[in-house]
Amino acid sequence: xxxxxxxxxxxxxxxxxxxxxxxxxxxxxxxxxxxxxxxxxxxxxxxxxxxxxxxxxxxxxxxxxxxxxxxxxxxxxxxxxxxxxxxxxxxxxxxxxxxxxxxxxxxxxxxxxxxxxxxxxxxxxxxxxxxxxxxxxxxxxxxxxxxxxxxxxxxxx
Numbered sequence: 001x002x003x004x005x006x007x008x009x010x011x012x013x014x015x016x017x018x019x020x021x022x023x024x025x026x027x028x029x030x031x032x033x034x035x036x037x038x039x040x041x042x043x044x045x046x047x048x049x050x051x052x053x054x055x056x057x058x059x060x061x062x063x064x065x066x067x068x069x070x071x072x073x074x075x076x077x078x079x080x081x082x083x084x085x086x087x088x089x090x091x092x093x094x095x096x097x098x099x100x101x102x103x104x105x106x107x108x109x110x111x112x113x114x115x116x117x118x119x120x121x122x123x124x125x126x127x128x129x130x131x132x133x134x135x136x137x138x139x140x141x142x143x144x145x146x147x148x149x150x151x152x153x154x155x156x157x
Contacts, residue, residue: 016145028124052088053086057086064078065149076142
């Protein structure tokens, strides 16, 4: 019996959630509410969202892809958490750019996280709640992440 390789699960979770985050960001730019005109350009936002979502996916990889109704329920519960965490991570570079080149990198990261995280959360929640298209892409992406990681878990065992 082979055991699940946690590194490959985390890598798969990072890739799948990164794709989902990038797709949701593109949908926010294309079909979002009036707030979308204040978002960064689509390529920049999509790249930032993909990296933020990938980080969240890698951190929360153990929650996805489990079998049965409990696995589905856990995925449904963890998807909004991953979305919020991914949004917070995605906007951190924008906060660092705003501060200029810091002398203390750790304090700069903490300050960038504290000041920009609410903006990321607000932007994503606004996109999901104000557009049916964005909400549909967000929901479908979450389901596909669960299905993809379930297949990864089954392949590894």
